[in-house]
Amino acid sequence: MTNWLPDLQASDGPLYVRIADQIEQAINTGALAVGSKLPPQRNLAYDVGVTIGTISRAYTMVRERGLVSGEVGRGTYVLGSSNDDDPAALDPVSARLVGTRAAHAPPGKLRFDTTAATDVGQATAITDILAAICSEHPNEIASYTRNFPQHWLEAGRQWLKRGDWQPTIESIVPTLGAHAAVIAAVSVITSPGDRIVFEHVTYSQVSRGTTLIGRQTALVESDEDGVIPEDFERVCMQQHPKLAFLMPTAQNPTLSIMPEQRRRAIAAIAKRHNVFLIEDNLYGGTMETGIPLLAEIAPERTFLVGGLSKSVAAGVRGGWIACPPHLAQRVRIAHKMVSGGLPFLLAELAARLVLSGTAEAIRAKVSEEVGLREARARDILAGLDFNSHxxxxFLWLKLPDPWLSGTFRQAAFAEDIxxxxxxxxxxxxxxxxxxxVRIGLSSPESREDVVTGLTRLRRLLAHGPTGYDSPA
Structure with missing residues (x-):
């Protein structure tokens, strides 16, 4: 067993991330040799002066990076390329994290931590369209994208429309996915140091991205119907934000759907305080609620964002943003600056998928499969407190006492989930x-895998934390 200790003063950030980074650095420099045993979590927590939960999260992070292995009762050991039986050891980069998630599921793990569109055979249709594009547009594929054909805009207008409402074609900007669309709008409306309103829990990749480019976060309270107007007004009065990021329909991760009256109240407050709104409708685009979009209620200040990743194919990176009047050109330029530009091949593919009706057909198949999986989840998790649609x-599961969110995530990982x-x-x-915790239902390869994973989680919940022990 090694006597190694991390230097917590060597970097900034959350303690568990610093400890994980120190472990990785020690492995890279040889201070922690292949096959060496890390200190027991309780011992290291005592020596460093932190909680065992902090050490546990750090060990989980380096395990997900493919740098160590751990077994209950045996300990945590440094992996190396000499371990030919462990693919993660042969290619540790493959198991590293993107944000707080593993880039690829470690061998034998069931992936319930992403919500990309379920594989329903869409690759066949995409292959045919790609072949046609390559045959018809060799010059455009070989060069940079300098023009935005009208049919790219028309595809966005069709994909973003809801009910009897649709955005104007002049307001549409094709983007490299929904995330890039949001960051482009942020770059147009705000400057470094400006505040952006977010709910306490939301699609946090946006808040992290905006922090990275110098914006500040202002948190607003929500309830089962979404953002609370009175608290939104308080934040606007006290912190003077320039922009608010909202998901009024099928909010991620809570699944809340904001009623019309509340949407109108939020729009009125935004108008009083001159706040622009980003309406992320990526999940909302999969359903018809009959409730007007914020973009319908306040088109002069709302950016409506949608894309193909959750309902057609995430790898296509197809997205569109409908902008307030006179801002589309600015967003188009900002999108190019922050993303590097829109590839012709992907933009043309996304447009043809939509205009041919193929995207809608795929979305119908994906929705059907999601519905079947959600029904299985309701049966397996019956009696527990969770939100689903x-x-x-995905579903948003309330953990029974005394489970903690991070502890349950780690316990699920030990169960290969x-x-x-x-x-x-x-x-x-x-x-x-x-x-x-949020449990994604779309990424497991089959319904059988969904049932297997949810059954394990249900059993784990029933046993409680006392039936779970982290590696020493």
């Missing part, structure tokens, strides 16, 4: 504790 590829704890969705440092 037949058209949305990857899920997201609530920290993955926190837009900033929040004192709120939800005791919830």
């Amino acid at each position: 037949p058209r949305v590829p 990857l899920i997201d704890d609530e920290d993955e969705f926190k837009a900033g440092r929040s004192e709120k504790t939800f005791y919830r």
Whole structure:
């Protein structure tokens, strides 16, 4: 067993991340040799002066990076390329994290931590369209994208429309996915130092991205119907944000759907305080609620974002943003600056998928599969407290006492299941504790895998933390 200790003063950031980074650095420099045993978690927590939960999260992180292996009762050991039986050891980069998630599921793990569109055979249709594009447009593929054909805009208008409403074609900007669309809008409306409103739990990749480019986060309270207007007004009055990022329909991760009256109240407050709104409708695009979009209620200040990743194919990176009047050109330029530009091949593919009706047909198949999986989840998790919807590829599960979100995530990992704890969705440092995890239903390869994984999680919940022991 090694006597190695981390130097917590060597870097900034959360303690568990610093400890994990120190472990990785020690492995890279040879200070922690291949095959050496890391200190027991309780011992290291005592020596460093932190909680055992902090050490546990750090050990989990380096395990997900493919740098160590751990077994209950045996300990945690440094892996190396000499371990030919362990693919993660042969290629540790493959198991590293993107954000707080593993880039690829470690061998033998069931992936319930992403919500990309389920594989329903869409690769065949995409292959045919790609072949046609390559045959018809060799020059455009070989060069940079300098023009935006009208049919790219028309595809966006069709994909973003809801009910009888659709955006104007002049307002549409094709983007490299929904995330890039949001960051482009942020770059147009705000400057470094400006504040952006986020719910306490939301699609946190946006808040992290905006922090990276110098924006500040302002947190607003929500309830089962979404953002609370009175608290939104308080934040606007006290912190003077320039922009608010909202998911009024099928909010990620809570699945809340904001009623029309509340949407109108939020829009009125935004108008009073001159705040622009980003309406992320990526999950909302899978359902018809009959409730007007914020973009319908306040088109002069709302950016509506949608894309193909959750309902057609995430790898296509197809997205569109409908902009307030006179801002589309600015967003188009900002998108090019922050993303490097829109590849002709992907933009043309996304447009043809939509205009040919293929995207809608795939979305119908994906929605059907998601509904079947959600029904299985309802049966297996019956009696527990969770939010779900037949058209949305995840559920938001309340953990029974005394489970903690991070502890359950780690326990699930020990059961070969990857899920997201609530920290993955926190837009900033929040004192709120939800005791919830998000479980994605779309990424397991089959319904059988969904049943297997959820059954294991149900059993784990029933046993409680006393039936779970982390590696010493």
